[in-house]
Amino acid sequence: MKRIYSMLAGGLLLAALPVLAHHSFGAEYDASQPITLTGVVTKVEWTNPHSHFFMDVKDAKGVVANWKFEGYPPNVLYRTGWKKEVTLRPGDTITVFAWRARDGTNWAHSREVTFEDGKKLFFGPPSGTGDGGDRPAVEVK
Numbered sequence: 001m002k003r004i005y006s007m008l009a010g011g012l013l014l015a016a017l018p019v020l021a022h023h024s025f026g027a028e029y030d031a032s033q034p035i036t037l038t039g040v041v042t043k044v045e046w047t048n049p050h051s052h053f054f055m056d057v058k059d060a061k062g063v064v065a066n067w068k069f070e071g072y073p074p075n076v077l078y079r080t081g082w083k084k085e086v087t088l089r090p091g092d093t094i095t096v097f098a099w100r101a102r103d104g105t106n107w108a109h110s111r112e113v114t115f116e117d118g119k120k121l122f123f124g125p126p127s128g129t130g131d132g133g134d135r136p137a138v139e140v141k
Contacts, residue, residue: 025099025109025125025127028101028102028109029099029100029101029102029108029109029127030099030100030101030102031099031127033099033100034097034098034099034100034127035097035098035099035100035108036095036096036097036098037055037057037067037095037096037098037108038057038093038094038095038096039055039056039057039058039067039093039094039096040055040056040091040092040093041053041054041055041088041089041090041091041092041093041094042054042055042056042066042090043090044085044088044089044090046074046077046084047073047074048073048074049073050070050071050072050073050124051070051071051072051073051074051077051123052068052069052070052071053068053069053071053088053110053123054066054067054068054069055067055069055094055096057106065106066106067106067107067108068106068107068108069096069098069107069108069109069110069123069124070107070108070109070110070124071109071110071123071124072122072123072124072125077123080121080122081121082121082123087121088113092115092116093116094113094114094115094116095113095114096108096110096112096113096114096123097110097111097112097114098110098111098124099111099127109124109127110123110124111123111124111125111126111127
């Protein structure tokens, strides 16, 4: 009987821990708010399930804001031509096409990174349902 109570207590304890769930594009980002920003990379994180990079962006008044961009996991980046600590490094100036976070903060889902030499690489998947757009793949009636 003690074993059953111990297992139950352990299960309840695990259930109480915060869970890091993988989210959908639409839960965090707004496909109707595409942005293109140019700035200087400040940090790169090759982490699962999403890699991130941070970039200082200067507005028209010269005010600098640090943006966070989310993208593919490291294995996908590597397969599509990225090399850790080579392709993207702090200090690099890049242009990013992305979609803004729904909460309006300086956070976005990146799609394409353009480097100073004109080279372009995808850092993240397209918006929406995976069909490349922001509309459902089939019409819902």
